Amino acid sequence: MSTHIGAAPGDVAPLVLMPGDPLRARWIAETFLTDARCYTEVRGMYGYTGTWQGHRVSVQGSGMGQPSCAIYATELFREYDVQSIIRVGSCGALTERLAVRDIVIAQAACTDSSMNSIRFEGLDYAPIADFGLLRAASDAAHRSAPDRDDVHVGLIFSGDSFYAARPELTRRMVDFGVLAIEMEASALYTIAAGFGRRALAICTVSDHIVTGEETTAQEREQTFGEMVEIALAAGTSA
Secondary structure, three states, X not given: OOOOOOXXXXXXXXXXXXXXXXXXXXXXXXXXOEEEEEEXXXXXXXXXXEEEOOEEEEEEOOOXXXXXXXXXXXXXXXXXOOOEEEEEEEEEXXXXXXXXXXXXXXXXXXXXXXXXXXXXXXXXXXXXXXXHHHHHHHHHHHOOOOOOOOEEEEEEEEOOOOOOOOHHHHHHHHHHOEEEEEOOHHHHHHHHHXXXXXXXXXXXXXEEOOOOOEOXXXXXXXXXXXXXXXXXXXXXXX
């Protein structure tokens, strides 16, 4: 087992869905997976493995923020030979083009974190999603409704601070195509690239920075099922 994941070799599937909230991980496992078994409860960060339509799939909580996500992504890739991680999280809409409960499939992730500037000694690295997963997720989202307008593919912003001291700086990025803000994808994409593995972030809009509309904690934990279905379809077909 690794330092932060109490799983034995073989307990974790090659495909991992990664919500930040460990309770959402439990809900996903209980709702979508068959014969789900909990392989870790270390630090209350639940991980489960089961099957979905005959495919072996794991779900692992990551906690909030890029440092926490980086711990779990690194250990999953390095210690358990995971091949693909799909983040299934929540995000805040930065533009009126999006509505609460819309879904954002993150093509790339901007950030204000210093993690990559330290890693690359001041060079600007561009963290992007795996194209195969990205395309499969977009196809899955539009398969039953080709003209749907509640699923968006584009840029997100991975912030280091939930309560930003200068939120106007993030909102300025809307003019350059950024759709929403979350806290993990940039680190996930970078770590996956370093290991030569695949990663994607699919997020449901839980709150709207412009309008002030928001969902409840219970809704964020247990009602964002459509992005999970998209992630499962994408991860098992790409």
